[in-house]
Amino acid sequence: MHASRVRALLSALLFSSLVSGSLYAQALPDAPSQQKTHSALQGHIIDTNGAPVADAYVTLVNAKGANDQVIHSAADGTFLFNNLDPATVRLTVTAAGMETFISPEIRLDAGETGHIPEIILPIAPANTEISVVATQEQVAQAQLNAALHQRALGVLPNFYSSYIWDAAPLNFRQKSWLAFRSTTDPAEFAVIAIIAGVEQKRGTFKDYGDGAEGYGKRFGAAYADVVVSRFFGSAVFPSIFRQDPRYFYMGSGSVRHRALYAMSTAFIQKGNSGHFQPAYSRILGSVVAGAVSNLYRPDNNRGAGLIFRNVGIGIGGHAVVSLVREFVLRKVTSGIPDYEQGKPVAEITVAPPAKK
Template identity: 45%
Template sequence: MPGSITGTIVDPTGATVAGARVRISHRDQSAEQEALSGDDGQYSLPNVTPGPFQLTITLVGFTTQASSGILRSGENYTVPQIAMPLATAVTEVRVVPSRVEVAEDQIKAQEKQRVLGVVPNFYVSYDHHAVPLAPKQKFELAWKTTVDPVSFGVTGAIAGIQQAQNDFSGYGQGAQGYGKRFGASYANFLASTYIGGAILPSLLKQDPRYFYKGAGSKRSRVLYAIANSVICKGDNGHWQANYSSILGSLAAGGISNLYYPAKNRDGAELTFENTLIGISESAAVNLLQEFFIRKLTRNIPNYEPVSP
């Protein structure tokens, strides 16, 4: 839901400044808006798209000023009073964090998210307006996930269950059989995480994260969670088919046939069936994320839920 931004421009003495041009821009490069300050120094920007923004204030004879913030859905945001210094011969250099730097801060916060303080919950963004990740950051998130001690523990448990049920019987039993099952299970985890969460998202410019909705009716949140099993946010901020996850699942299934015992290898038909099962599992996990896991996750940044 669009919001509005208001504020006041003054000179170094505190007197109001009329005619200052206030321009708003967004990190996603959406359409810019402009407004002029009135005789009382006040300006107003209506119907502003929610999310991070930056204001640039210019007026002949004064030094250009900038101010940034985050507009929430439906919010009437009041910018702190901005003082316009008189222009001098000295060039002012203003350092504004790049999009990559902002994303780096955001994923560092995500890498602290753990269910019950233990299980990694890195691939969920509770900031619906989080900036897109650079390719390097997508690989960083995949690496952080695959080397987490909990990931090794879960892999070990899966291998133990497989051995108890004599799954992949071609591996045999005993320590050697367990080691082979552990290696195969971890290889599956590596392939799916890197291909579906880093390589393809980088090539296709898609975001591998689930963006928590947290607002709206239960029905809308259920539909949102289910839909996100087959769609994702692109790096351009638009929703699109989640080719990265779907093709990543198919690729990981095909690769697994390289190291599974010959008699336990899946055919192409079963690989496609497993991909469909994976989509269903993704929808189930998204539902848990939307309604339960957030309550159990620690170290979540303080973001306000926003309807997309």
């Protein structure tokens, strides 16, 4: 490994450890009337030779969905964001011919001027495309692309588990793509095949009959239920209500606390703001799926009861699956970066400047 690459790696490790592992005491305001409500964030960008990087694009991405801010580094490589609202943010730094830098999450408190560790940008390989600005949508897309490689036991898709607690919210296109990928995955068809087999063995929906024809009808109906519920409950309604269809892995706390959290996600889900809300999207998705299923289920099974059946299965099934996501899937899922560990035990705080 070249010395420049080693230096860049050590810088990244130092940045991560200083940002995520240190909490600093903040000075008390002189008087309540002088208390500041806005924050600032500043830093310094250099290359692997120690020279300042001028005119780098520095993007501040708010994890809660607020507008992104973009500035350029000065001739000496410094940058400063002023008048920031207290929030959890990320920094993305890009410059022509240099590799892109993305920071861990940074917490800004009211009245704080945060100084982040020195950022070192290594030279990018010749075939690397340089993205000038990494917006919140691009961050969400990168996280989604990574999630689409998550498979339990190397086979079963685990696309809807987010191991980044404050993941960037998805837009309608991204939610729709996630729903499409999950419902067209070969493993999904295998699960539907098992469900149809169990229904046939138990004689569920008897008017479908037996044999290959009855099995085919059960398979088609079960798959239609999944597609309609997934599309409306995980794409359409989440976009209308600005909610996130994913399960956010907690990973920290007592077993009881994590279990209660997992089961509660049958009734609540995260909004794009990062706060939990009633699960309008998921429940309405089950209602729509139940209503639509009246078009293809046997006449004897149609009616309001079919809708309540879908809603009940949706809520109960989600609670069970969430428990599995919280306690089992993280251990057997491939494709999860080591830094994705769920809800942090302590919030990350940027170090305030030292008193002189």
